[in-house]
Amino acid sequence: MEASVTVGVVANPASARDIRRIVAKGGAVTTHDKLNRLQCVLAGLGAMGVERVISMSDRSGIAAGLQRLSTRASSESWPMIDFVDQTITGTKTDTTVATETMVKAGVGAIVVLGGDGTNRVVAGSSQDVPLVCLSTGTNNAFPRFTDPTVAGMAAGLVASNLDCRTAGTYRAKMLTVEHAGRVENAVVDVAVTSGDRVGSGAVWEMDSVLELFLCFAEPGAIGLSAVGAAVQPTTRRLPTGLNIRLGGTGDESDPSKPGSGERSPEQSSHEERVKAPIGPGLVADVTIKSVERLEPDAPVEVRSPAGVIAVDGERFFRFDSGDRPVVTLSGAGPVVTDVPAVIHFAATNGLFNSPSTAAHVANPAHDAEPKSETKPETRKR
Amino acid sequence: MTTTENPTRRITTAKAMAEAIGLEMQADPNVFVMGEDVGAYGGIFGSTTDLFAEFGADRVIDTPISETGFIGAGIGAAVEGLRPVVELMFVDFYGVCMDQISNHMAKIHYESGGAVKVPMVLMAATGGGYSDAAQHSQCLWGTFAHLPGMKVVVPSNPYDAKGLMASAIQDDNPVIYLFHKGAQGLVWMEKNPRSIADVPEEAFTVPIGEAAIAREGSDVSIVTLSLSVQHSLDVAEQLEGEGISVEVVDLRSLVPLDRQTVLESVAKTGKLLVVDEDYKSFGLSGEIAAVVAETDPTMLTKPVSRLAVPDVPIPYARTLEYAILPTREKIAAAVKDLMA
Amino acid sequence: MTSLDRLAMYTEMVRIRQYETRILQEYHGDKTPAWDIGAGLIPGEMHLSAGQEPAAVGVCAHLKKGDAITAPHRPHHFALAHGVDMNAMTAEIYGRTTGLCKGKGGHMHLFDPENHFSCSGIIAQGYPVACGQALAMKRKGTDNVTVAVAGEGAANQGAFHESLNLAAVWNLPVIFVIEDNDWAISVPREASTANTSNADRAAGYGIPGVRVEDNDVEAVFEAAGAAVDRARSGEGPSLIEVHTLRLLGHFEGDAQAYRPDLETVDERDPIPRYAASLMEAGELTEAQADDIKAAADAEVDAAIQFAVDSPIPTPEDALQHVFA
Structure with a gap:
């Protein structure tokens, strides 16, 4: 298989569900909200030429929903989606295993849907891969408010273009x-x-x-x-x-x-x-x-x-x-994407000019190209 | 308005029902009403007329269109000692809530070995004759009566409607109270004059499980209930002029069934016509015939005659609907057949 | 939550587990032929709750006299945790006249009006009844609450949705508990349910919904405490979904061939895990744990003996109690 630009997505099915719904006025971010935002992310990734996405697996309907949606015509512009072949425990371990698998597979960015807790778990295994953090938790200090479509585009740019990565990411504390x-x-x-x-x-x-x-x-x-x-x-x-x-x-x-x-x-x-x-x-x-x-x-x-x-x-x-x-x-935290900075850089450098897409711009961000032996770790649904 | 000199006045069946509920609510704070449009509207068929004005939204509760939810809630309230009067707007809607009715309301007392009581009234409008077609015109009392654990009450006139409602509310068992839309005396539906009658103002009860001899006669027994009682009485008056003496037995309740009154009447006349607006097979008319057959079939001088809906859904067009309903003409013809 | 609360919850979980372990043993002990579920001293279907104790114990720890529970077909843990008499319940399971229901209900239809406890074999149909009980409590002006229990499979029933709406629109003191044990008999939730989070579904009705992920009695205790306080103070209903564990089959006799997670089931058992956590915190010793188990066993022995010694109903009894 040819080297292609790959991005990981981790959507925590359990975020925004804890006791703060009762003891505080914590809102609901429903599974369908999360799926909806993922679809936006996928549209943004697809538009920037990302060809493959590796998604965490879960038993809460997010992976199943993506699989269902990806067969529809409206998903034509999406990247191909593989799901991490993992034993689902319903715990944080699922996020860790998914992140590790994505890092090994050489993803150029990981889009994280969750709150501070989810980002903490992903950060534990993300190494040097830039995170694009979308808030779907209760208390969100770490992920800033970001539109998911724009976040998908930024993730695509960071994953495929080293200059974008340099201009728009930083290492967090x-x-x-x-x-x-x-x-x-x-x-x-x-x-x-x-x-x-x-x-x-x-x-x-x-x-x-x-x-x-x-x-x-x-x-x-x-x-x-x-x-x-x-x-x-x-x-x-x-x-x-x-x-x-x-x-x-x-x-x-x-x-x-x-x-x-x-x-x-x-x-x-x-x-x-x-x-x-x-x-x-x-x-x-x-x-x-x-x-x-x-x-x-x-x-x-x-x-x-x-x-x-x-x-x-x-x-x-x-x-x-x-x-x-x-x-x-x-200063050894995860590498994090400043979405407006990436978009700004891309705009001022003509990366949005049609017909060019990010995939046509050289310099994949990661040195290691996806290896064929990483394939068994994911399964196509 | 109330005068001691004139304690009765002519009211409709609907008003009589509402009056009984109101009197029970005055007497017992545990009684309350809930259902669809029972509040400001007063019940689509008038069964809760004026109660909202008197008792307010706290005791006359409009529910969402959510029969499983609010009938179940009625059961829960009854289990906790309240006495809910719950309206299922059309009996035809039983399909969306039958689990609560049959598996819960009717079975809890038995399942609990008598430990839990469910003192609840579930009232519902029944019957056709006004082109409301297959899903809004059924009677279905035989269906409820077939399932053990609920009393089934079916009044035919304003007096019984009031007295049976009072008894139903005071009963410690779940009572299905089925009133015929055509017997409510509604201004917006064709009605028999018998739907408006003298009813005492004060509270009174009619015992559940006692049939009434609505009219005495010696030649033929018509055993019937609900609107068909009114039709049968009309027919009996008409046939009197032709020299046929018809006795009309108004069952008033299916569960418990007053078998004794049926048997006594049939023993007297030797001829039995069962008139039932419910479906014919596997239902009330067969049950009444069986009561006689099991006791003493020789009391019959003619085979039992049954006039009921001939096992078809209730059709829409007026000609079609009246082709299958037990009309006065068909009742009269059936009586004459028995006399022939 | 004090150390005493924790010890009490542990003790109650052990009590329930020892009870069901023994029922399991007795249930299978005398079936002749072994495949005939209608045979033996305990006839009929048997749905055991082993592994789901944290849901019942964490919730019931907050309930007081007058609070009600409607449980589903798998009711033993909630019944015992809510104070239903073990002797009378066991006698009912054995179909004896001294049983809660004089032998007419059986294990899926336990009624204990003194403790406002009932269950139904029709899933989710206890939810509307719970709403009505809560309505009664509200009308009577008490601060009592009702707990409605169902499994995650039951949350696709209309009764579930109608009840959530009713409780929200009437602001009823109900705590809806969903025990998500991953399996609706043999069907996993993601195969049957478009929105697998019932916390989400609660939110759709304007009801706070919480999901407790790890079958931990203390996490359930905290969430239920907040929900019960909310209901008692007139703030309305809440929903708590507990991601719990079905250690055994849907019913006794279910070979669970459909279940890929069987190998790891025992290591996820919440009771040894909780014991270890209490021991690590110095709040429970091995000796205490042994005593707790022995006390539970003694109570269970006595209950079984009571049931076995109790009279069997006569055929004539079948005709009683249709009407009050």
């Missing part, structure tokens, strides 16, 4: 938390919470959050990073991050308790209280005890002797004795 041999990465935040169990995973009670480590804290974002944005905005391109110690919340987000968010007279002068949108419909009044800049590659021990570590808003593991977890910020 990452947090690594280590404890007792366990290593977890975060693309947005690490939180230390006072609970003692992992439970349903999501973090929505700010009372329980003791300490935050943030890769970035951009104004306009929602979630735990919004606490940082409220005290010290920090962009994602800056090398440093934030380390914030918290002292609980008032109940201002609870309308049944008016006035509870008022500044208490006992409050010590060095503490600061800020309002932060920590979840859909949840604006918390958070007490900030300290804010410190987090320097890259400098390990920081968490201050609490016990608690549960949450990564990108999701509780992961408990620690209560022995060594405390250590958090390190680094």
